[in-house]
Amino acid sequence: MYDPKPEHKFTFGLWTVGNVGADPFGRATRTALSPVEIVQLLAEVGAYGVNFHDNDLVPIDATAVERDRIVREFKQALEDTGLVVPMATTDLFRDPVFKDGAFTSNDPNVRAYALQKTMNAIDLGVELGATVYVFWGGREGTETDSSKNPLDAAKRFREALNFLCEYVKDNGYNLKFALEPKPNEPRSDIYLPTVGSMLAFIETLEHPEMVGVNPEVAHEHMAGLNFMHAVAQAWDAGKLFHIDLNDQKFGRYDQDFRFGAEMIKQAFYLVKFLEDVGYSGSRHFDAHAYRSADYDDVKAFARGCMRTYLILKEKAQRFNQDSEIQALLAEINAHDSTYDYLSAGYSAEAAERLKAVSFDRVALSQRKLPYERLDQLTVELLLGVR
Numbered sequence: 001m002y003d004p005k006p007e008h009k010f011t012f013g014l015w016t017v018g019n020v021g022a023d024p025f026g027r028a029t030r031t032a033l034s035p036v037e038i039v040q041l042l043a044e045v046g047a048y049g050v051n052f053h054d055n056d057l058v059p060i061d062a063t064a065v066e067r068d069r070i071v072r073e074f075k076q077a078l079e080d081t082g083l084v085v086p087m088a089t090t091d092l093f094r095d096p097v098f099k100d101g102a103f104t105s106n107d108p109n110v111r112a113y114a115l116q117k118t119m120n121a122i123d124l125g126v127e128l129g130a131t132v133y134v135f136w137g138g139r140e141g142t143e144t145d146s147s148k149n150p151l152d153a154a155k156r157f158r159e160a161l162n163f164l165c166e167y168v169k170d171n172g173y174n175l176k177f178a179l180e181p182k183p184n185e186p187r188s189d190i191y192l193p194t195v196g197s198m199l200a201f202i203e204t205l206e207h208p209e210m211v212g213v214n215p216e217v218a219h220e221h222m223a224g225l226n227f228m229h230a231v232a233q234a235w236d237a238g239k240l241f242h243i244d245l246n247d248q249k250f251g252r253y254d255q256d257f258r259f260g261a262e263m264i265k266q267a268f269y270l271v272k273f274l275e276d277v278g279y280s281g282s283r284h285f286d287a288h289a290y291r292s293a294d295y296d297d298v299k300a301f302a303r304g305c306m307r308t309y310l311i312l313k314e315k316a317q318r319f320n321q322d323s324e325i326q327a328l329l330a331e332i333n334a335h336d337s338t339y340d341y342l343s344a345g346y347s348a349e350a351a352e353r354l355k356a357v358s359f360d361r362v363a364l365s366q367r368k369l370p371y372e373r374l375d376q377l378t379v380e381l382l383l384g385v386r
Contacts, residue, residue: 001314004046004306011049011086011284014038014056017302021291029291030298035070036077041295043081045302050083051130051284053091054121060095075128086132086282087178087242088125090118093138093186103160104140104153104191115160119167126173132242132281134214135161136180141187153191158204165207178214178241183223185254194223195230199237212241216286217270218248218256221263228269235277243274245305246287256288258301260308268382271309272316283309318381325381328374 004010018038021029033041035057042050057074058067078085092102092114100106102114125133140157142148161177168175179202183193192198195215202211213234220227234240247257247267260267274283289301319325341350380386 002307002310004048004310006048006082008306008310009048009086009280009282010046010306010309011051011282012042012047012302012305013284013286014050014052016285016287017041017289017298018056019288021289021293023291026291030293030295033295035074039074039077039081039083041299042302043083045299046306047083047302049086049282050078051085051087051089051282053089054117054124055091055094058124060091071124071127078128085125085128085130087134087284088121088128088130088132089134089136090121092117093136098139100147101137101139101141101153103137103157104148105156106148111156111160115163118160118164122164122168122173122175126171126175131174131176132178132214133175134178134180134242136182136214137190137192138182138186140192141184141190143188150191154201157191158201161211162206165205165210168210169207176241177211179211180214180216180219180244182216182219182254185222194225195220195234199234199239202239212239214242214244215240216244216246217259217267218244218246218254218286221248221250221266222252222254224250227266228273231270232273235273235279240279240281242281242284243279244284244286245270245309246285256286258287258289258308259285259305260312261304264312264382265379267308268312268315268378271312272319275313275316276320315381318386319378322377322381322386325374325377328370328377332369332371332374 014035018033018035019030020032035052039050058070062070077083092098097110097113098105100110103111105111105114122133137157140153165177168177179192179198181192181194181198182190184190192201195213198213202208202213205211215227215230215234217227220230231240231243245259246255247259247262248255249262255262285302285305287301287305289298293301339354341353344350377386
């Protein structure tokens with residue numbers, strides 16, 4: 001019952017299972033796989049789809065002939081395995097040209113090149129079936145605020161997204177954008193570092209209806225924030241266009257652990273939220289196997305991400321069906337209809353009616369809230385003793 005199926009919409013990036021195990025302190029521990037080999041690996045473990053940065057698939061210096069051959073072989077691998085491409089993105093951080101950012105660079109030539117590169121990458125993503133396009137501004141930030149005015153940076157980023165929205169509309173593409181926040185790394189500070197800041201920024205765009213967010217577990221945890229709350233805010237705003245699942249200890253560098261590998265309780269609340277509200281998008285695992293892994297272990301990593309999600313999905317169903325838990329929730333949320341009139345919003349009559357009430361603060365403060373009991377039952381359910 002924990003085997004992945006297409007309807008679960010589990011996806012991985014070429015850069016995830018294809019990660020070769022290198023880090024800033026050590027060289028690769030795994031040989032590189034081709035995009036076709038990565039598609040075959042993902043098909044073997046039961047994934048639904050594969051996502052990519054433009055240069056994960058086509059090297060940045062590839063000729064037109066090489067580009068066409070690579071894309072042709074990739075399309076054939078997708079057809080052979082049945083995998084799909086729900087999302088694509090642009091690498092605007094790896095090449096030295098983006099050392100001071102892409103859309104927010106101080107150099108207008110770099111900003112223009114970033115737009116050109118992104119248009120070409122959008123064309124490629126749409127050609128391969130993507131309907132969501134993610135923007136992660138890994139270099140859109142500073143090491144010193146002497147170097148860049150944040151108001152100028154916001155203006156440049158806004159102008160770039162407005163331009164690209166018009167490009168999508170002009171070409172008739174069925175594509176929406178998802179902005180991915182991160183507080184820092186690889187820059188000392190990255191602009192628009194959290195889901196909340198991205199949501200506010202989106203409302204300043206010319207086509208906010210085309211733009212949502214792609215929150216990532218690790219990125220909010222790096223800032224010590226509650227990821228599920230950020231996801232709920234995005235959902236409430238109608239902006240949860242995509243989601244990146246992994247795991248991360250609070251306050252560390254970007255660890256990108258296997259989903260559920262570290263903070264299982266937080267992972268449970270996240271899965272429960274997504275399933276309870278009926279989120280229908282991809283469950284994308286932006287995570288990496290340990291540097292110590294060989295490719296057999298990489299397959300175990302990928303299967304583990306999906307299996308943990310499905311186990312937690314079942315736990316969420318049990319939580320919703322557990323009679324003791326639900327009785328406690330009913331007790332906690334019990335109310336009469338006395339103040340139902342307030343749900344209609346403000347009116348002068350409602351305000352006067354409310355002002356006339358005499359509240360017993362002592363009695364209100366003594367209402368029982370058995371949250372310790374409720375939390376312990378949740379822990380016992382997760383530990384498998386309920």
